Every structure is written in C-alpha cells, then in structure tokens.
Amino acid sequence: MPSEERLRRLVERIEARDGLHLWRAPGRVNLIGEHIDYLGGRVLPFACDREVLLAAVPHPGEVVLSSLEEPEPAVVPLDEEPELAGWTRYVGGVVSALREAGLGVRGVRGALSSSIPVGAGLSSSAALEAAVALAVTDARPVPPEVLREAEYRATGVPCGVMDQAAVLGGRAGHALLLDCRTGEVEALRLPESLGFVVVDTGTRRRLTDGRYAERQREVVRAFEAAQRRTGAERLDDLRPSGADEVEEPGRRRLRHAITEQGRVDEAVRALRAGDLEALGALLDASHASLRDDFEVSSEPLDDAVDAVRSIDGCLGARLVGAGFAGCVVAAVRAEATEGVAAEASRLIEGRLPGVRSFPVQAVDGAGPAEDVRGGTGPRRGP
Ligand code: GLA
Numbered sequence: 001m002p003s004e005e006r007l008r009r010l011v012e013r014i015e016a017r018d019g020l021h022l023w024r025a026p027g028r029v030n031l032i033g034e035h036i037d038y039l040g041g042r043v044l045p046f047a048c049d050r051e052v053l054l055a056a057v058p059h060p061g062e063v064v065l066s067s068l069e070e071p072e073p074a075v076v077p078l079d080e081e082p083e084l085a086g087w088t089r090y091v092g093g094v095v096s097a098l099r100e101a102g103l104g105v106r107g108v109r110g111a112l113s114s115s116i117p118v119g120a121g122l123s124s125s126a127a128l129e130a131a132v133a134l135a136v137t138d139a140r141p142v143p144p145e146v147l148r149e150a151e152y153r154a155t156g157v158p159c160g161v162m163d164q165a166a167v168l169g170g171r172a173g174h175a176l177l178l179d180c181r182t183g184e185v186e187a188l189r190l191p192e193s194l195g196f197v198v199v200d201t202g203t204r205r206r207l208t209d210g211r212y213a214e215r216q217r218e219v220v221r222a223f224e225a226a227q228r229r230t231g232a233e234r235l236d237d238l239r240p241s242g243a244d245e246v247e248e249p250g251r252r253r254l255r256h257a258i259t260e261q262g263r264v265d266e267a268v269r270a271l272r273a274g275d276l277e278a279l280g281a282l283l284d285a286s287h288a289s290l291r292d293d294f295e296v297s298s299e300p301l302d303d304a305v306d307a308v309r310s311i312d313g314c315l316g317a318r319l320v321g322a323g324f325a326g327c328v329v330a331a332v333r334a335e336a337t338e339g340v341a342a343e344a345s346r347l348i349e350g351r352l353p354g355v356r357s358f359p360v361q362a363v364d365g366a367g368p369a370e371d372v373r374g375g376t377g378p379r380r381g382p
Contacts, residue, residue, distance in 0.1 A: 202354020
C-alpha cells in the first residue's frame with residue numbers, strides 16, 4: 001500500500017486533528033560491514049524506502065499507540081517505569097531510555113503502520129523506535145546511542161549502533177560511512193548506475209534467541225585477546241593472521257571481523273571509483289565470510305544469494321543484518337533492478353514459498369512525513 005494511503009488510514013484511525021503530526025522512520029539496508037559495529041568498526045549502511053509511518057496528537061500523561069499490524073494497542077503511562085511486554089516493549093523501551101538520558105517525553109495518542117518486514121534484517125525495530133522517539137520528543141534530536149539503549153531495554157539484545165545511526169541519519173541517494181568508534185559519519189554518493197534488490201526469504205529470526213549475543217561474545221573476547229597480545233586498538237590494526245593465535249571459534253569470528261573491515265574500506269574505494277564489479281565481488285566475499293567464519297547464514301539465505309547472483313545484471317549479493325534468517329541484499333545494474341527482483345522471486349518461490357523480492361533505494365533518515373520523497377510523498381494532515 002502506498003505511503004499516502006497508509007497515512008490516510010492512520011489519520012482516520014485516530015480521529016483527531018488538533019496538534020496532528022505525521023512521522024516517518026525508514027528501515028536500513030547495510031551495504032557492507034556486518035557484525036563489526038559493536039567492535040567499533042566502520043560500516044556502510046543506508047536508510048531504505050521501507051518505513052514506519054506514525055500519526056499522533058498530544059495526549060497528556062501516557063503514550064497510547066495502535067498499530068495497523070498489531071491486534072492490541074501499546075499503552076505506556078509516563079508516571080511509572082513502563083512494562084516491557086509484547087510490542088509495547090519497544091514503545092516502553094524508547095520512553096524509558098529517553099527519560100534516562102534526560103530527554104523530556106510528552107504523551108501522545110496515535111496510530112502507526114510499518115512496511116518493513118519484521119525480524120528480517122532491515123531494522124524494523126530501530127525504525128519503530130525512531131518513529132516513537134520523534135512523536136514523543138516532537139522531533140528533538142535524539143542521539144543514536146539513546147535509541148540503541150531503547151532497543152536493549154526492549155529486547156535485551158546488546159546490538160551495536162549502526163541501525164539507529166542509519167535510520168536517524170540516512171541521506172537520499174547516499175550510503176553512510178559510519179565510524180562506530182567515533183560516531184563520525186560521511187555520506188557517500190551512490191552511483192546512479194547502481195541499484196539494489198532485497199530478497200526476503202520469508203524466514204524469520206528472533207534477535208532475542210540468543211545467537212546474536214553469543215556470536216558477539218565470541219568475537220569480542222577474541223578481539224580483546226588479540227588486542228592484549230598485539231597492542232592493536234582497532235580492527236584495522238590487525239591483519240587476518242592476527243586471529244591465528246586465538247582459540248576456535250573466536251579465531252574464525254575475528255577473522256571475519258578483520259577481513260570485513262578491509263572489505264568495507266575497499267567498498268568505499270569501489271564506490272568512489274564507480275567500480276561496480278569490484279563492489280559486487282566484495283558483497284559476495286562478505287557473504288562467504290559471514291557463512292563460513294561468522295556462521296550466521298542459513299540454507300534459505302545461501303539459496304537466495306546463489307539464485308539472485310545467477311541473474312543477468314546482478315553484481316553481487318550477501319545476507320543483510322544480523323543473519324540467521326531474513327533478507328539478502330543484491331547490488332545490481334540500475335537498469336536491471338526491476339527484472340532482477342521479479343526473476344529472483346520466480347527462481348526461488350518453488351523452494352521458499354514465502355519469498356518476496358523488491359527494489360530498494362537510499363532515502364533520508366527519520367523525520368516529519370511531509371519530507372518524504374521531496375514533496376511528492378505524504379503531507380501533513382488537515
Ligand atoms: C543487527 C544489530 C546491529 C549489527 C547487525 C550486524 O542489525 O542491531 O547493531 O550488529 O545486526 O551487523
């Protein structure tokens with residue numbers, strides 16, 4: 001359903017006009033740099049044109065949000081520590097993290113809807129949290145770290161800051177080179193000849209199932225051991241052989257992290273030089289490393305990667321986000337985007353009935369919904 005139509009339904013649902021605001025928060029696609037944000041690495045995500053839309057009016061004392069995709073509303077009173085259950089936990093996590101950070105929270109009543117597949121590697125929860133944060137702060141700037149804390153409170157998952165930084169700071173037509181150690185961000189223009197297709201395998205992971213935290217523990221321990229031995233500060237200070245003396249499985253986990261950091265830097269060079277073939281090959285290599293060394297792929301993800309790569313116009317592909325299930329991102333020649341998306345679904349649907357493929361583009365980060373797509377998008381309500 002187009003954004004305008006979804007917004008219209010949201011406004012209808014809350015039946016109020018006074019003080020009405022419309023907010024939008026995008027999902028994110030990580031081009032490359034997976035599982036290194038929490039090691040202080042450099043990563044290359046972009047905000048994508050799948051989004052959470054939220055319409056809200058002021059409502060003293062509590063945050064009450066209904067969702068077009070959830071049967072029950074989320075109700076979070078502002079005068080007590082929120083209960084963190086069901087999808088309310090994301091709303092409660094935001095309220096609680098904002099409050100802890102000393103950022104004032106106002107009560108709102110609203111409705112929201114998301115077009116981001118949930119638990120599929122496209123940051124559906126970071127987008128939801130960003131939309132809620134916009135509504136309850138009336139768009140005061142919220143640091144990505146505060147939203148990361150909200151995610152942690154909501155899910156207990158010790159994620160890095162990449163998703164929140166991309167969702168908040170995305171820029172249309174650009175990927176963000178994000179230094180997760182310093183917080184510095186550089187927007188890199190994406191060549192017009194480059195397009196992206198997401199293949200959603202329809203398989204779902206629950207970040208809370210502990211495997212993300214387990215991988216993170218293994219690689220953090222391995223990194224710290226290598227740091228102690230070599231005096232290295234950053235992943236860049238280590239060569240892949242720097243992992244050799246670490247015990248398995250830490251050795252493989254760290255080898256992934258070190259080589260992935262190298263691939264991010266090469267991808268930046270490839271983007272600057274407009275070398276699409278090189279970029280595609282780096283995506284392929286990233287997938288192999290996530291599959292073999294970091295061990296966060298799955299049969300459906302490998303299958304989707306193989307299928308999409310076999311299509312003319314596809315430059316390279318890899319699993320996106322935490323892994324285990326969810327989506328694959330493919331870099332494609334711009335003119336082949338629609339064709340690759342259609343063909344990818346056709347090739348895989350026999351084996352994966354839930355598969356969906358769609359083109360994605362880089363859009364601006366979270367903000368008022370009237371800013372969507374330079375004025376052709378949704379407008380503020382009457
Ligand atoms: C999830 C986390 C991010 C990042 C990715 C893997 O999306 O939220 O912080 O660690 O996994 O790169």
